[in-house]
Amino acid sequence: MSNFDKQSLESLEKLCRIKLTSQEEVEFLDSIKEILDYVEQMNEIDTEGVAPCNYVLKEMQMNTTREDKVGKTLPREEFLSNAPEQIGGMIRIPPVMKQ
Amino acid sequence: MYQLSALELREKFLKKKTSAMEITRYFLDRIHKLNPQIKAFISILEERAFAKAKTLDENIEKNKYLGKLAGIPIIIKDNMHIKGEITTCASKFLTNYKALFDSTAIRLLEEEGAILIGKSNMDEFAMGSSTERSGLFPTYNPWNLSCVPGGSSGGSAAAIAARLSPLATGSDTGGSIRQPASMCGVVGFKPTYGRVSRFGLVAFGSSLDQIGCFGTNAKDLGLMMEVMGRHCTKDSTSLNLPGENYLDNLPESLKGTTVGVPWHFLEDLDNEVYDNFKASVDILKELGAKIVDINLDIMKYCIGVYYILATAEASTNLARFDGIRYGIRSASAKTLDEIYDISRDEGFGAEVKKRIMLGTYVLSSGFQDAYYKKAQKIRTLMIRACDEAFEKCDIIAMPVSPSSAFEIGAIQDPLEMYLQDLFTIPASLAGLPCISIPSGFDSKNKPLGFQLIGPQMHDVSVIAKAHAFEKASAHTKKIPPLFDKEHYE
Numbered sequence: 001m002s003n004f005d006k007q008s009l010e011s012l013e014k015l016c017r018i019k020l021t022s023q024e025e026v027e028f029l030d031s032i033k034e035i036l037d038y039v040e041q042m043n044e045i046d047t048e049g050v051a052p053c054n055y056v057l058k059e060m061q062m063n064t065t066r067e068d069k070v071g072k073t074l075p076r077e078e079f080l081s082n083a084p085e086q087i088g089g090m091i092r093i094p095p096v097m098k099q
Numbered sequence: 100m101y102q103l104s105a106l107e108l109r110e111k112f113l114k115k116k117t118s119a120m121e122i123t124r125y126f127l128d129r130i131h132k133l134n135p136q137i138k139a140f141i142s143i144l145e146e147r148a149f150a151k152a153k154t155l156d157e158n159i160e161k162n163k164y165l166g167k168l169a170g171i172p173i174i175i176k177d178n179m180h181i182k183g184e185i186t187t188c189a190s191k192f193l194t195n196y197k198a199l200f201d202s203t204a205i206r207l208l209e210e211e212g213a214i215l216i217g218k219s220n221m222d223e224f225a226m227g228s229s230t231e232r233s234g235l236f237p238t239y240n241p242w243n244l245s246c247v248p249g250g251s252s253g254g255s256a257a258a259i260a261a262r263l264s265p266l267a268t269g270s271d272t273g274g275s276i277r278q279p280a281s282m283c284g285v286v287g288f289k290p291t292y293g294r295v296s297r298f299g300l301v302a303f304g305s306s307l308d309q310i311g312c313f314g315t316n317a318k319d320l321g322l323m324m325e326v327m328g329r330h331c332t333k334d335s336t337s338l339n340l341p342g343e344n345y346l347d348n349l350p351e352s353l354k355g356t357t358v359g360v361p362w363h364f365l366e367d368l369d370n371e372v373y374d375n376f377k378a379s380v381d382i383l384k385e386l387g388a389k390i391v392d393i394n395l396d397i398m399k400y401c402i403g404v405y406y407i408l409a410t411a412e413a414s415t416n417l418a419r420f421d422g423i424r425y426g427i428r429s430a431s432a433k434t435l436d437e438i439y440d441i442s443r444d445e446g447f448g449a450e451v452k453k454r455i456m457l458g459t460y461v462l463s464s465g466f467q468d469a470y471y472k473k474a475q476k477i478r479t480l481m482i483r484a485c486d487e488a489f490e491k492c493d494i495i496a497m498p499v500s501p502s503s504a505f506e507i508g509a510i511q512d513p514l515e516m517y518l519q520d521l522f523t524i525p526a527s528l529a530g531l532p533c534i535s536i537p538s539g540f541d542s543k544n545k546p547l548g549f550q551l552i553g554p555q556m557h558d559v560s561v562i563a564k565a566h567a568f569e570k571a572s573a574h575t576k577k578i579p580p581l582f583d584k585e586h587y588e
Contacts, residue, residue: 004460012456015463016414017421017439024449031513032457038514039403042473045480052475053482056292056306056530057338057555064335078199084428091424096435 002036004029100125101262101585102578105171105319108265112159112170119155119170123148123214126172130217130263132586137239137248139258141177141187143217148172151214166212167326173208174267176255177218178225179310180299181205188301189233190223192426192446202299203331204268204310211326216264219254223448224417225275225303227251228519231507232450239507240283241579242545246504249279252313256283259313261582266323267313272304273405274499274523276311277535281499281548284537286565286575287313288320290558292530293338295324296331302416304409305336307527316575317536317565321345324558343559349566354387356564359492361395369501371541376498379538379549382571383496393488393495397481401524402517404481407461407474408528414458420446453513478528485529485554494564495552497522499535503545522550532558534565537574546577 009029013020020028076089085092100122103111111117127145134140158165175181178188180198187193201209209215222232230238230253238253240246241261248257252269256279259267269276271289280287288311295310302308312323324345331337360380368376384390422428422442429441447455461470488495499522510516526533531552538549549568553561569575 008460009456012459016452016455016459017443018447018452018455019440019444020452024452027449028453028456031453032460034512034514035406035457035517036460039407039470039474042400042403042477045397045400045477047473047476047480050476050479052472053478054475056482056528059338060293060336066332074199082196082199082425084422084426093423093438094432094434 002033002040004033004036101129103265104316105168105265105314106322109169109171112155113165115159119152119214120149122170122172123152123216126216126264129586133261133582134258134263136244136581137241137257137261138236139219139238139254139261139263140217141189141220141235141254142185144181144184144215147184148214148216151209155212155214166210167322168208169212171213171266172216172264173213174217174219174255174258174264175205175215176221176252176267176269178221178270178301179205179268181215181218184218186301187235188224189221189235190446190448190451191234192420192442195427196425200299203296203333204327205299207326207329219252219258219267221254222251223451224301224413225251225270225272226413226450226454228274228278228516229505229510230254230279232448234448237507240504241582242284243504244581245506246545247282247507249282249500249504251275253279255313256280256285256287259283259285259315260579262315262578265314266319268310269313270300270308270310271527272307272409273527274520276313277523277533277548277550278500278519280313280535282504282546284546284574284577284579285313285315286317286320286534286536286569287311288324288534288562289526289532290324290328291338291532291555293336294532294558295327296329296334296337298331298333304412305416306412307409317534317562317569318346318349320534321562321566324562328558338556340556345559345562349563351567351570352387353383353564353567356388356494357492358383358388358390359393359488359495360390361393361398361488361495361497364395364398365498368498372498372501372547375539375541375547376549379568379572380496382568386567386571391492393491395484395488395525397477397484398525400477401481401528402521404474404477405520405524405528406457406517407470408478410454410458411462411471412458414455414462417451417455422446450513481525482529485525485531489554494561497550497552499523499548499550503541503543503547526552530555532561534561536565536569537577538572539574
């Protein structure tokens with residue numbers, strides 16, 4: 001059984017920057033616990049000495065690099081066209097420093 | 100025109116028996132008339148489609164190069180960018196996001212003459228197996244409107260089944276192409292990991308995500324793969340291999356092919372699904388294939404491994420949605436912290452939040468070794484088990500889904516929903532090319548699918564063998580009765 005409890009969920013809310021409603025909290029607590037209990041069956045497999053899989057394909061077991069060349073970047077106006085709020089060619093956010 | 104394959108449609112266009120404009124108008128009309136019953140589309144790209152058709156019609160008159168997909172309408176899953184069009188990922192968070200660049204796969208399709216006709220519904224950020232978890236609206240199965248189409252690429256699968264277009268793209272992380280293809284009675288192909296560039300595909304689980312395709316027959320998918328299966332320098336996991344010919348030497352027989360079946364792994368199958376699967380294996384035998392037993396027992400752990408790795412990767416990938424640079428910023432947020440917290444709370448649906456949290460948990464210090472590292476080690480063993488299986492056989496046969504399409508709302512428990520992916524996740528974890536082909540119907544007249552899985556890089560062979568199966572079984576010819584008619588009738 002996993003030790004996942006209300007406190008774990010609250011700490012996850014902070015880490016994930018997601019605020020749950022009290023109803024969601026009850027539901028999430030149950031279902032995350034259920035999933036974590038389910039995945040404990042992995043412990044039935046002996047993985048002593050087995051390397052973790054970092055690359056799915058053998059062909060990828062090397063670094064893929066490219067030449068460090070200057071390419072095209074998005075024009076500022078285009079990039080900003082998706083910004084929720086902007087000011088003077090920059091993204092606007094609420095003040096973060098107190099006056 | 101709706102019964103035609105993509106290849107037949109292209110032929111008609113190239114022989115000037117019909118114009119690109121006529122094809123486009125026909126399918127757009129059909130979408131407008133019939134889509135309201137299944138709600139497969141998030142957006143319809145009317146203007147773009149007509150503009151492309153006009154260019155094609157001008158080019159054919161001038162004898163210019165038209166492309167391998169000339170005149171063929173294609174639906175794009177709404178997690179792939181088309182420059183200038185909205186990419187929602189079926190999330191409230193991105194309902195206003197206009198793509199600033201083309202995904203490589205989409206660019207290749209358009210360059211080869213495809214007419215992009217609309218963008219299809221999906222589970223939000225591709226997280227789901229029924230398209231019920233779309234943040235916008237659910238999609239309905241054309242074979243039975245009270246059932247789900249499967250997911251996450253449920254919109255693409257349902258639209259192809261209703262013959263609203265001959266081809267569509269999908270993305271498959273743990274079965275998101277194959278499972279809806281099976282539930283909607285169409286063909287769905289997931290290539291080898293890295294075969295199609297992921298550049299411009301909104302990331303979910305980056306070590307698993309792969310773009311693939313839907314159609315009504317294997318040959319059409321081969322055509323689409325000839326165009327999309329290209330190396331791309333903008334995706335560091337893109338296979339650096341030349342494009343391949345999928346349509347040369349398509350076999351009619353499977354003489355000399357050894358097919359592996361993991362009988363022991365399949366022993367808990369539901370009776371109807373088992374009988375259907377066995378009948379499909381018999382077709383392979385009749386085609387001359389030799390059937391051998393293989394051991395994939397380790398795959399019974401695949402769901403746990405997958406839901407740890409995929410959620411871990413998703414939690415990292417979805418950190419970018421913060422309401423600062425793009426997407427919806429909550430109107431009620433007053434401080435920077437509130438922008439993050441409330442925008443994410445309002446923007447994401449419950450399943451997405453849950454997966455981000457689960458993924459963050461299995462990566463957090465103290466738990467990483469027990470969950471994430473353990474899962475990665477088992478993934479190594481699973482890839483090894485597949486390698487060993489392919490020493491005994493050329494291709495593996497499995498069912499696609501443990502059941503046919505279920506009723507909307509029938510599965511509420513998340514774990515039960517995850518168990519739907521038992522037979523599709525193995526190929527995803529091992530990066531293998533695989534295809535779902537219609538294999539008949541259950542007693543409720545809902546489609547079932549048959550899965551063929553090849554060794555890494557053997558994409559061409561998987562499509563070729565699926566073609567032989569399809570010719571012998573003839574299940575791909577069937578169209579849902581509600582949609583097997585001209586839309587103007």
